[in-house]
Amino acid sequence: xxxxxxxxxxxxxxxxxxxxxxxxxxxxxxxxxxxxxxxxxxxxxxxxxxxxxxxxxxxxxxxxxxxxxxxxxxxxxxxxxxxxxxxxxxxxxxxxxxxxxxxxxxxxxxxxxxxxxxxxxxxxxxxxxxxxxxxxxxxxxxxxxxxxxxxxxxxxxxxxxxxxxxxxxxxxxxxxxxxxxxxxxxxxxxxxxxxxxxxxxxxxxxxxxxxxxxxxxxxxxxxxxxxxxxxxxxxxxxxxxxxxxxxxxxxxxxxxxxxxxxxxxxxxxxxxxxxxxxxxxxxxxxxxxxxxxxxxxxxxxxxxxxxxxxxxxxxxxxxxxxxxxxxxxxxxxxxxxxxxxxxxxxxxxxxxxxxxxxxxxxxxxxxxxxxxxxxxxxxxxxxxxxxxxxxx
Amino acid sequence: xxxxxxxxxxxxxxxxxxxxxxxxxxxxxxxxxxxxxxxxxxxxxxxxxxxxxxxxxxxxxxxxxxxxxxxxxxxxxxxxxxxxxxxxxxxxxxxxxxxxxxxxxxxxxxxxxxxxxxxxxxxxxxxxxxxxxxxxxxxxxxxxxxxxxxxxxxxxxxxxxxxxxxxxxxxxxxxxxxxxxxxxxxxxxxxxxxxxxxxxxxxxxxxxxxxxxxxxxxxxxxxxxxxxxxxx
Numbered sequence: 001x002x003x004x005x006x007x008x009x010x011x012x013x014x015x016x017x018x019x020x021x022x023x024x025x026x027x028x029x030x031x032x033x034x035x036x037x038x039x040x041x042x043x044x045x046x047x048x049x050x051x052x053x054x055x056x057x058x059x060x061x062x063x064x065x066x067x068x069x070x071x072x073x074x075x076x077x078x079x080x081x082x083x084x085x086x087x088x089x090x091x092x093x094x095x096x097x098x099x100x101x102x103x104x105x106x107x108x109x110x111x112x113x114x115x116x117x118x119x120x121x122x123x124x125x126x127x128x129x130x131x132x133x134x135x136x137x138x139x140x141x142x143x144x145x146x147x148x149x150x151x152x153x154x155x156x157x158x159x160x161x162x163x164x165x166x167x168x169x170x171x172x173x174x175x176x177x178x179x180x181x182x183x184x185x186x187x188x189x190x191x192x193x194x195x196x197x198x199x200x201x202x203x204x205x206x207x208x209x210x211x212x213x214x215x216x217x218x219x220x221x222x223x224x225x226x227x228x229x230x231x232x233x234x235x236x237x238x239x240x241x242x243x244x245x246x247x248x249x250x251x252x253x254x255x256x257x258x259x260x261x262x263x264x265x266x267x268x269x270x271x272x273x274x275x276x277x278x279x280x281x282x283x284x285x286x287x288x289x290x291x292x293x294x295x296x297x298x299x300x301x302x303x304x305x306x307x308x309x310x311x312x313x314x315x316x317x318x319x320x321x322x323x324x325x326x327x328x329x330x331x332x333x334x335x336x337x338x339x340x341x342x343x344x345x346x347x348x349x350x351x352x353x354x355x356x357x358x359x360x361x362x363x364x365x366x367x368x369x370x371x372x373x374x375x376x377x378x379x380x381x382x383x384x385x386x387x388x389x390x391x392x
Numbered sequence: 393x394x395x396x397x398x399x400x401x402x403x404x405x406x407x408x409x410x411x412x413x414x415x416x417x418x419x420x421x422x423x424x425x426x427x428x429x430x431x432x433x434x435x436x437x438x439x440x441x442x443x444x445x446x447x448x449x450x451x452x453x454x455x456x457x458x459x460x461x462x463x464x465x466x467x468x469x470x471x472x473x474x475x476x477x478x479x480x481x482x483x484x485x486x487x488x489x490x491x492x493x494x495x496x497x498x499x500x501x502x503x504x505x506x507x508x509x510x511x512x513x514x515x516x517x518x519x520x521x522x523x524x525x526x527x528x529x530x531x532x533x534x535x536x537x538x539x540x541x542x543x544x545x546x547x548x549x550x551x552x553x554x555x556x557x558x559x560x561x562x563x564x565x566x567x568x569x570x571x572x573x574x575x576x577x578x579x580x581x582x583x584x585x586x587x588x589x590x591x592x593x594x595x596x597x598x599x600x601x602x603x604x605x606x607x608x609x610x611x612x613x614x615x616x617x618x619x620x621x622x623x624x
Contacts, residue, residue, distance in 0.1 A: 298510045389496075
């Protein structure tokens with residue numbers, strides 16, 4: 001501690017350089033921690049998929065629909081217990097994407113059988129089953145808009161086949177909750193309505209986006225998936241069937257790729273910051289060659305001089321890390337409120353700056369500091385008094 | 393036996409048949425050639441000679457910041473040759489005070505912090521360190537400037553702070569490399585007065601390299617070095 005004033009005064013002397021280095025580190029740690037938090041949340045969300053459910057979709061892309069006849073053929077495959085259509089409607093509330101929330105057309109009775117995590121009071125459930133324009137909304141969504149059972153609202157889809165010249169009108173028949181212990185990660189910000197309404201309103205042009213299939217035993221998932229896809233192998237429209245977990249993974253493949261890309265960018269930024277910080281530290285140490293020579297002349301051992309340089313670099317890393325984590329905490333807290341991104345990340349439980357990410361971020365910051373300070377520290381260690389003081 | 397007692401027995405500085413060569417690419421440059429020098433305790437020695445004669449190299453060997461190619465350097469009773477780098481650093485911190493031509497104060501530290509620097513290597517408490525540093529500053533007449541940074545001091549004042557830093561650990565030997573070389577005449581006189589005070593009143597052995605005849609006359613003894621050999 002007695003050497004602290006020497007280290008701190010050096011950092012304070014070139015405060016602009018210190019500040020810019022700390023900010024650069026902070027940006028790097030902010031990026032790494034924010035991205036890692038989102039990736040972790042996504043991965044956690046994926047891990048929550050029900051192993052007893054399969055999802056069948058168009059082989060090529062989710063953009064293309066399946067023929068309506070496929071549902072019954074799938075239902076007939078051994079091991080399949082139940083099926084429901086789940087179509088992403090893409091409805092915009094108040095005609096504006098910034099109010100967007102997930103909304104899907106499903107077959108109500110079958111949907112409720114297959115998705116036990118969607119918990120609706122029996123009377124509301126029955127009302128929905130018998131109401132063509134009815135829907136159920138998640139508790140969080142209802143709370144957000146102050147909706148209650150019996151309220152009306154409109155949605156207008158941005159998907160061309162579902163745009164019918166006027167918005168779809170819905171009546172809230174039920175508000176669903178979930179058992180968060182038994183079914184963590186259940187999205188309470190979604191809305192489900194009757195596929196029949198969509199089918200009829202589009203002049204029977206609406207195809208099937210995906211079919212959720214419940215199976216008898218998770219162990220048979222592989223066999224049943226293959227059987228479903230094999231059934232349509234020689235058709236014009238081939239299918240791709242996978243577990244709900246895998247489907248979610250592929251559904252957010254773009255997000256996954258994006259995460260990969262952003263993580264790549266994060267790493268690139270980290271590497272750049274490393275070079276910048278190492279350069280800054282090298283300049284700082286080079287400027288202090290004479291001082292290093294003086295310290296050694298006074299009897300400071302080379303190891304101590306090296307440690308002083310390293311501690312200075314580590315302090316820069318620590319300050320950058322702390323600031324970056326502060327920014328990341330703020331950003332992650334604000335993320336669910338951001339249009340679009342918020343709608344996606346809200347679906348993933350556990351979104352927050354976890355102790356793991358905090359230690360990861362601080363570790364990365366300290367490692368950056370250490371790596372940046374290593375070469376200058378070794379140079380300081382090796383510096384010969386007679387050379388640096390140019391007394392020869 | 394203390395360093396001072398040992399020095400009294402063997403001489404404060406004993407340089408015996410010392411050779412020093414530098415390697416520049418494939419060329420070997422001879423700087424000191426079989427040099428012998430005895431400096432008794434309490435001596436004030438001025439080393440003079442033209443540039444490149446080996447004065448600073450000899451000073452560096454005496455201060456333990458460079459090593460002889462061959463021969464023995466014994467300072468304050470310690471043969472510096474066998475010491476490891478770490479031992480040499482520790483020895484320097486206890487036995488030698490170094491005064492540079494360009495003061496070499498740490499710019500981010502104020503006067504008292506600069507003087508305190510060598511004491512950071514001791515086990516003294518913070519208060520003891522500060523008291524000793526303030527005493528040293530008082531002796532060099534700068535106790536009222538203890539909070540001033542080097543940039544806020546004149547050249548003469550900076551050198552006085554540097555002298556306070558050199559003596560704060562109460563070393564046996566003070567080595568000074570052109571201590572007045574960067575000062576005006578009046579400041580140079582003040583610095584030389586101060587060095588004489590440390591020599592006379594505190595019994596410090598001083599080895600000073602200088603080009604300045606006015607500085608050299610303040611010393612008890614003047615030795616001339618030419619091409620790595622003492623000529624008188």
